[in-house]
Amino acid sequence: MNPIIDFLSYNLRRMAIPVGGVGLLFINTIKSFRPPWERENIVNQMVQVGVMSLPVVMITGLFTGMVLAAQTYYQFHKLTVETAVGLVVGLSMTRELGPVLAGLMLAGRIGAAFASEIGTMTVTEQVDALHTLATDPVKYLVVPRLIACAALVPILTIITVFIGIAGGYVVGVKMFGINGTYYLRNMSEYMCPWDIMGGLVKAFIFGIVIAIIGCYKGFNTEGGAEGVGRATTGAVVTSCILILILDFFIVFIYKGLGVG
Amino acid sequence: MIEIKGLHKSFGGNPVLNGVNLNIQKGETMVIIGQSGGGKSVLLKHIVGILKPDEGEVWVDGVNITNMDNNALNKVRCRFGMLFQGAALFDSLTVGENVSFALKRYTALSEKDIQEKVKEKLALVGLRDIENIKPAELSGGMKKRVGLARAIAMDPEVVFYDEPTTGVDPIMADAINNLILDLHNKLKITSIAVTHDMVSAYKIADRIAMLYQGAIIGVGTPDEIKETTNPIIHQFITGEAQGPIPH
Ligand SMILES: Nc1ncnc2c1ncn2[C@@H]1O[C@H](COP(=O)(O)OP(=O)(O)OP(=O)(O)O)[C@@H](O)[C@H]1O
Ligand SMILES: [Mg+2]
Numbered sequence: 001m002n003p004i005i006d007f008l009s010y011n012l013r014r015m016a017i018p019v020g021g022v023g024l025l026f027i028n029t030i031k032s033f034r035p036p037w038e039r040e041n042i043v044n045q046m047v048q049v050g051v052m053s054l055p056v057v058m059i060t061g062l063f064t065g066m067v068l069a070a071q072t073y074y075q076f077h078k079l080t081v082e083t084a085v086g087l088v089v090g091l092s093m094t095r096e097l098g099p100v101l102a103g104l105m106l107a108g109r110i111g112a113a114f115a116s117e118i119g120t121m122t123v124t125e126q127v128d129a130l131h132t133l134a135t136d137p138v139k140y141l142v143v144p145r146l147i148a149c150a151a152l153v154p155i156l157t158i159i160t161v162f163i164g165i166a167g168g169y170v171v172g173v174k175m176f177g178i179n180g181t182y183y184l185r186n187m188s189e190y191m192c193p194w195d196i197m198g199g200l201v202k203a204f205i206f207g208i209v210i211a212i213i214g215c216y217k218g219f220n221t222e223g224g225a226e227g228v229g230r231a232t233t234g235a236v237v238t239s240c241i242l243i244l245i246l247d248f249f250i251v252f253i254y255k256g257l258g259v260g
Numbered sequence: 261m262i263e264i265k266g267l268h269k270s271f272g273g274n275p276v277l278n279g280v281n282l283n284i285q286k287g288e289t290m291v292i293i294g295q296s297g298g299g300k301s302v303l304l305k306h307i308v309g310i311l312k313p314d315e316g317e318v319w320v321d322g323v324n325i326t327n328m329d330n331n332a333l334n335k336v337r338c339r340f341g342m343l344f345q346g347a348a349l350f351d352s353l354t355v356g357e358n359v360s361f362a363l364k365r366y367t368a369l370s371e372k373d374i375q376e377k378v379k380e381k382l383a384l385v386g387l388r389d390i391e392n393i394k395p396a397e398l399s400g401g402m403k404k405r406v407g408l409a410r411a412i413a414m415d416p417e418v419v420f421y422d423e424p425t426t427g428v429d430p431i432m433a434d435a436i437n438n439l440i441l442d443l444h445n446k447l448k449i450t451s452i453a454v455t456h457d458m459v460s461a462y463k464i465a466d467r468i469a470m471l472y473q474g475a476i477i478g479v480g481t482p483d484e485i486k487e488t489t490n491p492i493i494h495q496f497i498t499g500e501a502q503g504p505i506p507h
Pocket of ligand 1: 298
């Protein structure tokens with residue numbers, strides 16, 4: 001009757017089934033988390049996820065840090081508190097921009113790759129073939145990807161953060177001539193280790209989201225090349241949205257735990 | 261040794277299997293024939309437990325495997341080999357890695373013995389020196405043969421063939437028929453093959469079963485099937501457009 005309510009309830013119902021499926025896949029993955037390990041697959045995924053994503057996260061970090069420093073400088077310059085630019089860049093990068101932007105970029109790169117690889121395997125019966133060769137697809141395909149993401153998304157995030165801070169320093173100190181000593185002192189005095197740790201815990205969670213959503217979409221691919229395309233897009237969109245939503249709630253969880 | 265009892269399966273309200281009953285004896289070659297889209301591949305996937313039926317049961321050696329959990333099912337599957345209709349080779353792995361997939365995981369063979377075994381199985385399907393190339397570089401018929409080599413790599417007790425001769429030339433098709441016969445005669449393998457190739461069906465089958473509209477409408481030796489009075493089976497095996505089967 002009310003088209004907006006209809007639309008929302010339709011979409012909420014449509015979302016309920018996947019939520020159960022994703023949860024189940026996650027539980028199955030944790031259950032399969034034991035030896036014998038698929039060493040070769042784990043190493044392959046580590047290379048795919050870690051090494052191949054380096055350029056993407058480096059560029060993301062660099063330009064985010066630089067633009068953040070520039071924007072902050074222009075505002076803070078009016079108030080003559082330029083030396084706080086470093087602190088703003090540092091805090092934003094470690095707490096929010098580093099984990100979230102790296103997460104979003106990696107969802108685009110890794111999540112899409114997972115969904116399309118596993119999706120192709122699903123529609124060409126390779127997943128069925130794994131079953132007939134007495135091999136659990138979750139153990140063979142998902143566990144290595146989850147390990148790679150959970151371990152490496154945080155590391156890639158640290159790299160994003162540090163390159164961002166370095167980029168901010170170059171713009172602030174070298175370009176705009178802020179006093180470098182004060183810039184660094186302000187940053188180190190007002191930041192605490194938790195700023196970095198909190199960001200890393202987020203990145204760890206985002207890594208799990210990217211891996212599980214990508215694999216889930218892959219396993220649930222239907223109908224040839226077109227279906228693989230749909231699964232890939234779906235994986236990227238879903239994991240990006242989940243990352244943004246989770247990021248919001250994690251802030252309050254941290255506050256609740258008294259660590260934010 | 262394999263009993264299929266009252267198997268029902270629908271996809272999105274569309275019935276595909278409608279009460280399939282079939283017994284396959286140890287050591288026999290059962291060929292299942294039927295129309296394209298008739299559910300033959302779906303039936304095979306139920307027997308190996310990839311698909312779960314809406315109703316009905318599959319028994320292997322007196323054990324009901326229908327609702328087995330994956331771990332127990334994998335023990336049963338270690339005795340199975342399956343050739344998929346589209347070969348279903350792992351395209352991230354080389355031909356050699358495909359054929360040795362289960363050998364590496366489930367046997368204690370040395371690397372050298374495994375390589376030997378891979379060579380031997382590939383030779384059986386008429387292929388040589390292709391261990392190091394990726395499936396993407398193979399022709400359709402070659403993929404099929406590599407799939408066959410992978411299916412028999414573990415010397416299984418039961419082999420499922422989904423259209424083993426489709427997409428290969430007539431000479432190779434006959435060679436594959438001979439291979440299936442050989443496995444049957446020498447190793448007493450139980451085989452279940454799906455095909456529309458009647459030449460192949462007559463050559464390899466101990467018994468032929470026809471799947472029509474989701475049920476087995478007739479089972480018999482090749483001679484019995486040739487002499488059938490059932491108009492549907494008769495139309496199918498003679499390949500006439502005229503008859504009771506709608507198309
Ligand atoms: N995973 C699936 N989801 C939905 N429908 C399916 C699925 N698998 C098979 N079907 C449907 O089941 C029917 C039977 O398919 P199946 O592949 O078993 O046919 P077939 O007898 O093997 O045909 P062919 O000889 O052409 O290989 C088809 O209508 C197909 O669309
Ligand atoms: Mg088929």
